[in-house]
Amino acid sequence: MQKGFLALSVTTIFMCSMAVQAKPTVCVFDLLGKSGESYKLLEEWSLASKTWGTDIQLVSYQDEAKVDSDFKDGKCDGFYMTSMRARAYNKFAGSIDALGGVPNNEIAQKAISYVLDKRNNRRLISKVGKETYEVAGIGQIGSAYIFVKDRNMNRVEQAKGKKFAILHYDRAQKRMVERIGAVPVLSDISNFIRKFNQNEVDIVAAPAYAFKPLEIAKGLGAQGAMIDFPVVNVTADLIIRPEAFPEGYGQNSRAWFVKQLPKSFAMVKRMEAEIPAKYKVALSKESRDEYQKLLRDERIQLTQMGIYDATMMTVLKKARCTVERTNFECSLGGE
Structure with missing residues (x-):
């Protein structure tokens, strides 16, 4: 009986260890796949995530509709895709792409910084049906x-x-x-x-x-x-199922995205100047x-x-x- 108890204990510890080590999967949309700026941004984010106690597995997509369907099917614990499509999961963050709402880069940077500020934490958590979602970041794609x-x-x-x-x-x-x-x-x-x-x-x-x-x-x-x-x-939202991540993870992630904004806007301005x-x-x-x-x-x-x-x-x-x-x-x- 003691052997059976020990075996059960070892199995339980092993299963708990596996649960802790499980990598949340985040599906990333970028028209250019792994060579695109959005995917590169998420690679940097996944490295930063390790300092918050989470090892992320990124999956690259060039089809945004497939990201949406795979997330709904539970194949992703989070996704990164355009805010226009992500609006269905969080209308507050998804409305930052409203027609004519953000007419230049300076206003865009102010708006994104405000939205990701901790004063809006409650607005960045939403329930759709029985599911709970959290906006863990917003990235700038450009006007x-x-x-x-x-x-x-x-x-x-x-x-x-x-x-x-x-x-x-x-x-x-x-x-x-x-x-x-x-x-x-x-x-x-x-x-x-x-x-x-x-x-x-x-x-x-x-x-x-x-x-x-x-x-x-x-x-x-x-x-x-x-x-x-x-x-x-045009922005992109990082939305996660919070239960798949450690407590407080979303706030750490949002703060990281705010710090990346100057670099993101510099990239956008460079691309606009190249036309x-x-x-x-x-x-x-x-x-x-x-x-x-x-x-x-x-x-x-x-x-x-x-x-x-x-x-x-x-x-x-x-x-x-x-x-x-x-x-x-x-x-x-x-x-």
């Missing part, structure tokens, strides 16, 4: 600009009837494209640039991150252009104001519909008006 086939297409009304590639899971994009009279062409992040390059669509929105690797210049040809006005700031000037078309002040008002109106409606988080919209407006105090919206209510 998305409009790329058009015809460089003369620089006013809102000129988009009427034009085919515009949108991400099929983002209701905000579909509503905005329909509002300006363009034709939304449902796409995924893995093929929306290809549709532009193969002349299946006339317009696409993308950050500088995608310009060189996805060869957007092919789609622009001799007549195309990048409208130098950011319509949305040849010949492709860039600046908007007149009149056109910029027109776009800002259009995006603001749609953003308010989307918030009322429950697509965006109202608290986040207030945060973003404060960030915008701290940086640009003379902006027309700073004297207006509604957000």
Whole structure:
């Protein structure tokens, strides 16, 4: 009987040891796979995680939909993918990518730093059904600009009837494209640039991150252009199942991501500067104001519909008006 008890004890200790040593799996989306900047950032994060008592196993994906499905199937304990898609797991953090909500890098850095601050810890933990999720980090990918086939297409009304590639899971994009009279062409992040390059669509929105690797210049040809006005700031969320990580892990992780922001924004600025000037078309002040008002109106409606988080919209407006105090919206209510 004593032998049996000892054997049971050894087995229990071994199983507990295995549980402690089990590596949480984090599935990472990057269009460029392991060679991309997002994956490299997560590699640095996984090294830092060891100092917080956790050994992470990263799995690289170039298909964002597959990350989402594998996470839902329990194959990942966490994921890193665009905030637009991650919004379904945490609306507060996912709303940082609201249309026109973050019009430049300075505002983006302020907004991300605020969101990841410990005062927002409770907002970064969410329940969806029976599952609990925690936002453990937000990474900057960069402002998305409009790329058009015809460089003369620089006013809102000129988009009427034009085919515009949108991400099929983002209701905000579909509503905005329909509002300006363009034709939304449902796409995924893995093929929306290809549709532009193969002349299946006339317009696409993308950050500088995608310009060189996805060869957007092919789609622009001799007549195309990048409208130098950011319509949305693209970020990525790191979301985990907190029960798979040590207590306090999320706060350590968020603090680490904040420290990486200066380096991330320097990378974004470098990539934006590398886009040849010949492709860039600046908007007149009149056109910029027109776009800002259009995006603001749609953003308010989307918030009322429950697509965006109202608290986040207030945060973003404060960030915008701290940086640009003379902006027309700073004297207006509604957000």
